[in-house]
Amino acid sequence: MEPKRIMLIGLGHVGAHVLDMILRTHLTHKILVAGRNQQYLHQRTNLSALSAIQLGFYPDVNYIELDVQNIEQTAHTISVFKPDIIFSSVSLQSWWVITKLPKPVFESLDEAQLGPWLPMHLTLVYKLMQAVKQTGLNIKVINASYPDVVNPILNKVGLSPTIGIGNVANVIPGLRSSIALKLDKSLEDVEIRLFAHHYVSHRLSHLGNAGGAPFHLTALVNGENLTKFLDLNTVFELLTTKFKRLGGLDGMLITAASATTVINAMANNTGKIIHAPAPNGLPGGYPVRVNAQGGEVILPDDLTLDKAIHLNEEGQRFDGIDKIEEDGTVYFTDKEMNIMKYMLGYECRKMTLLESEDIANTLRIKYIEFAKKYR
Incomplete structure (x- = not known):
């Protein structure tokens, strides 16, 4: 197979783990790591590369300084490298930052869900996708930053990344393990097809329930649908007992x-069936067949694509996003935003794409002021 050119933008906790993983392969893809801190990029890229060599792999990897805030510079860098695939994990503030607050404070603020923090995740991905479009190249972009919502917003203006990662995918190994145990089947023979928004997958992993949000799950054993033999409540409960895992920063490993x-x-170009959020700019998470072009949604017999989209749109309301207009304007839910207003003194009921950066800066300042009280 002809080697691909893969560009990783952002080398935080997720990006660094991804770099470690993709360098430990005998395939000869050319990797370019991009980020703002040149000294860190140099040393962290070397750490991944030298660790891979220690394990018997010989990766083709380099790094380059890049600030996604600068659209022209980003477009130029992309044009020179000509990647087939870009993996982006850029964000103005990672979701896990609030987990460092004292536990009672974090738990109260976490009730606002992820939706109100959207400007932190949308702003840089919007800039990146403008840069990609500016190159005129056919590049597949994989987005790690709240793809369930960011991708469909950008899809409204023709700038959606190809697909997302994490979220719905993160709960799949635990669910497969739980179902295999409940049905007394070999884990290797168990597959599932889960349609669910970030809100659902997050709650399943941490609380063992979907919190009333809609989802659709099919359990297959050697291709046979055995869902009717399962009590999903007991399946989900195992995610918080026998199959409970670390979350927060440690949990970035599964992402x-x-x-x-x-x-x-x-x-x-494997055509492997996996789970991923926001294929082709759709809201929420889906089972998908992934090849060189991206992800194709795999539907069970009892679910149409329209119904799958609808249940994910319902799920996003539980996450604090009321609706996304045709021009990409976002309306936030009152319940979740009221928590942000009460705790941070921050309020945003409606946001256009062009307002995202300014609103993100306001939110960042409000959060910094709030967090100072607990240092």
Whole structure:
């Protein structure tokens, strides 16, 4: 297979894990790592590369300084490297930052869900996609930053990344393990097809329930649908007991594993069926067949694509996003935004794409002021 050119933009916790994983392969893809801190990029890229060599792999990897805030510079860098695939994990503030607050404070603020923090995740991806469009190249972009919502917003203006990672995918290994145990079947023989928004996958992993949000799950054993033999409540409960895992920063490992699965499936054109959020700019999460072109939604017999989209749109309301207009304007839900107003003194009921950066800056300042009280 002809080697692909893969560009990783952002080398935070997820990006660094992904770099470690994709370098540990005998495939000869050319990797370019991009980010703002040149010294860190140099040393962290070397750490991944030298660790891979220690394990018997010899990756083709380099790094370059890049600030996604500068659209022209980003477009130029992309044009020179000419990547087949870009994996982006850029964000103005990672979702896990609030987990560092004292536990009672974090738990109260976490009730606002992820939706109100959208400007932090949307702003840089919007700039990146403008840069990609400016190159005129046919590049597949994999987005790690709240793709369930960011991708469909950008899809409204013709700038959606190709597919997302994490979220719905992160709960799949635990669900497969739980179902295999409940049905007394070999884990390797168990597959599932889950349609669910970030809100659902997050709650399943942490609380063992969907919190009233809609989802659609099919359990297959050697291709046979055995869902009717399962009590899903007891399946979900196992995610918080026997199959409970670390979350927060430590939990980024499973997100990176999802990203690596998507990157490998696209780079190697495998057609593998996995789970991913926002294929082709759709809201929420889906089972998808991934090849070089991206992800194709795999539907069970009892679910149409329209119904799958609808249940994900319902799910996003639980996450604090009321609706997305045809021009990309976002309306936030009152319940979740009221928590942000009460705790941070921050309020945003409606946001256009062009307002995202200014609103993100306002939110960042409000959060910094709030967090100072607990240092």
